[in-house]
Amino acid sequence: MSATVNPSEFLPDAFLPPNFLPSAPSAPLRIPRVLAIAGSDPSGGAGIQADLKSIAANGGYGMAAITALTAQNTQGVRAVHVPPAEFLTAQLDAISDDIGIDAVKIGMLGDAAVIDAVRTWLEKVRPAVVVLDPVMVATSGDRLLKESAEAALQALLPLADLITPNLAELAILLKEPVAADWVEALEQGKRLAALSGTTVLVKGGHLPGGDGAGDGCPDALVNTVGLLGQETVVVPGERIVTRNSHGTGCSLSSAMATVQARVGNWEAALREVKPWLLGALREASALDVGTGNGPVHHFHHVQDRTSSQHSQHSQGPAETPAEGEFAAALRDGAAADLDAIYALDFIRGLADGTLPEHEFAYYLAQDAIYLNGYSRVLARAAAVAPTEAEQLFWARSAQTCLEVESELHRSWLSTRPAAAGLGPVTKSYVDHLLAASVSGSYGVLVAAALPCFWLYAEVGATLHREFLAGGAPAAHPYADWLRTYADEDFAAATRQAIAYTDAAARQASAGEREAMALAFRQSSRYEVHFFDAPRLHA
Numbered sequence: 004m005s006a007t008v009n010p011s012e013f014l015p016d017a018f019l020p021p022n023f024l025p026s027a028p029s030a031p032l033r034i035p036r037v038l039a040i041a042g043s044d045p046s047g048g049a050g051i052q053a054d055l056k057s058i059a060a061n062g063g064y065g066m067a068a069i070t071a072l073t074a075q076n077t078q079g080v081r082a083v084h085v086p087p088a089e090f091l092t093a094q095l096d097a098i099s100d101d102i103g104i105d106a107v108k109i110g111m112l113g114d115a116a117v118i119d120a121v122r123t124w125l126e127k128v129r130p131a132v133v134v135l136d137p138v139m140v141a142t143s144g145d146r147l148l149k150e151s152a153e154a155a156l157q158a159l160l161p162l163a164d165l166i167t168p169n170l171a172e173l174a175i176l177l178k179e180p181v182a183a184d185w186v187e188a189l190e191q192g193k194r195l196a197a198l199s200g201t202t203v204l205v206k207g208g209h210l211p212g213g214d215g216a217g218d219g220c221p222d223a224l225v226n227t228v229g230l231l232g233q234e235t236v237v238v239p240g241e242r243i244v245t246r247n248s249h250g251t252g253c254s255l256s257s258a259m260a261t262v263q264a265r266v267g268n269w270e271a272a273l274r275e276v277k278p279w280l281l282g283a284l285r286e287a288s289a290l291d292v293g294t295g296n297g298p299v300h301h302f303h304h305v306q307d308r309t310s311s312q313h314s315q316h317s318q319g320p321a322e323t324p325a326e327g328e329f330a331a332a333l334r335d336g337a338a339a340d341l342d343a344i345y346a347l348d349f350i351r352g353l354a355d356g357t358l359p360e361h362e363f364a365y366y367l368a369q370d371a372i373y374l375n376g377y378s379r380v381l382a383r384a385a386a387v388a389p390t391e392a393e394q395l396f397w398a399r400s401a402q403t404c405l406e407v408e409s410e411l412h413r414s415w416l417s418t419r420p421a422a423a424g425l426g427p428v429t430k431s432y433v434d435h436l437l438a439a440s441v442s443g444s445y446g447v448l449v450a451a452a453l454p455c456f457w458l459y460a461e462v463g464a465t466l467h468r469e470f471l472a473g474g475a476p477a478a479h480p481y482a483d484w485l486r487t488y489a490d491e492d493f494a495a496a497t498r499q500a501i502a503y504t505d506a507a508a509r510q511a512s513a514g515e516r517e518a519m520a521l522a523f524r525q526s527s528r529y530e531v532h533f534f535d536a537p538r539l540h541a
């Protein structure tokens with residue numbers, strides 16, 4: 004390995020929004036222009052109406068070419084009207100003749116003539132990002148695609164970069180029975196990815212409970228063309244008990260198209276979109292729309308301008324927590340992860356000196372790579388911090404990270420054999436942090452960054468105490484390293500980071516606080532995986 008880490012190793016240019024690089028700190032985030040090609044749902048919960056809300060909620064500029072009109076509400080679909088396909092072509096051409104298109108989301112197509120029109124236009128325009136939600140049947144059970152058009156839809160799949168079938172659609176596209184559990188769903192996802200040569204997003208929304216996915220609602224990216232670090236990337240998620248899931252598939256696919264256009268990385272996009280959608284499902288009860296399967300709340304994360312009415316709908320999480328309360332809840336939630344870290348072979352081996360040297364070398368090399376990415380994320384926190392004190396704090400922390408990284412290279416890594424390059428856990432952790440850093444929420448960003456301070460400080464202090472209690476033996480192979488753990492400056496910075504995160508939570512809406520808690524939990528999990536990575540990958 005070279006003496007310096009090349010950040011582009013894990014930060015391809017396309018991944019970085021223009022204002023992410025320190026050279027252009029004040030440039031505005033580019034607003035991707037996202038076109039939804041889909042059917043209309045006049046009740047506003049699904050179809051093109053959900054797409055436009057979802058695109059806007061995720062920071063994009065939404066455009067809409069309508070394939071079909073439906074007469075539907077939260078109870079079901081009453082009628083479908085598909086205008087002549089030539090008129091869809093006229094809409095599509097009008098847009099692409101004038102406007103640059105950063106991403107396309109395709110939803111309800113209706114019939115084979117519409118599919119043909121979309122295919123012809125896609126082949127002509129070749130948009131950079133195409134997400135295809137193969138809409139066939141509405142949640143209510145009504146058909147939204149003629150059965151005779153299924154083969155044409157199948158043939159359209161290779162033109163998409165991502166396909167987002169639900170379990171029923173996955174089964175129809177494969178001509179197989181519906182997957183009975185999550186493991187089977189992933190297998191089907193792999194088969195569809197192989198068949199279409201496209202990345203598949205397998206969605207856990209329709210999983211029956213107790214099937215290996217636990218009570219959760221996971222999603223997974225499955226891919227056979229080498230775009231992702233691993234063949235399957237599972238993003239776990241909580242399951243919300245609600246009837247209001249009308250339009251979740253439409254909203255997810257539009258959000259993925261929008262965020263992918265912004266961050267250029269499917270995994271990071273899903274990690275950003277999933278907490279947003281979870282909040283939209285959770286806060287759906289704040290809306291009073293229809294008597295059936297109601298819509299989700301796309302703008303739950305936007306500061307509520309009618310908070311007095313809003314709080315009548317959702318109690319508890321909507322109330323601003325007292326000072327320190329949010330941070331205390333985060334710490335409680337991380338207890339299991341800390342226990343898991345203390346039980347790792349890596350940590351036990353580091354403490355008693357039995358850790359194999361090659362695992363230690365791998366850990367140091369990954370730490371250096373991680374710190375470089377982490378420093379960029381902290382710099383981003385400085386760029387969007389609401390006060391000058393916070394700006395200064397995150398900027399100093401970003402600088403310290405780079406200094407620690409270069410010290411690692413100068414001292415620890417200079418005498419060690421070249422370890423492997425960017426490891427899978429390091430990549431996933433940094434991707435998660437980068438997704439949080441472009442989420443548009445300062446709170447989510449600092450919550451995602453916090454476990455690296457907090458858990459690391461706690462683990463370091465414990466290891467240092469144990470080392471001293473054991474008489475600080477000079478012959479301990481990792482004595483020098485263990486001594487570095489007792490750093491009062493780092494402990495003070497950790498207390499400050501906790502206080503700023505707690506303050507951000509007190510300023511946030513209930514939905515944003517939920518997204519903060521999730522971002523923190525995911526980073527805590529990554530802390531565990533990071534310490535366990537040397538055992539698996541060294």
Ligand SMILES: Nc1ncnc2c1ncn2[C@@H]1O[C@H](COP(=O)(O)OP(=O)(O)O)[C@@H](O)[C@H]1O
Pocket residue numbers: 168169170206207208209220221222240241242243244245248250251252253255280281284
């Ligand atoms: N009850 C739920 N709780 C949390 N997430 C859900 C729930 N239902 C669906 N989702 C999420 O909504 C998205 C759409 O999933 P799904 O309902 O399977 O698709 P569709 O709306 O196309 O039928 C996925 O990200 C899924 O994980």
Ligand SMILES: Cc1ncc(COP(=O)(O)O)c(N)n1
Pocket residue numbers: 041042043044049050051073110111138140141142147248249250251252253254
């Ligand atoms: C026009 C239109 N398009 C798509 C859906 C599917 O909705 P869901 O996301 O709930 O599966 C719908 N009900 N109506």
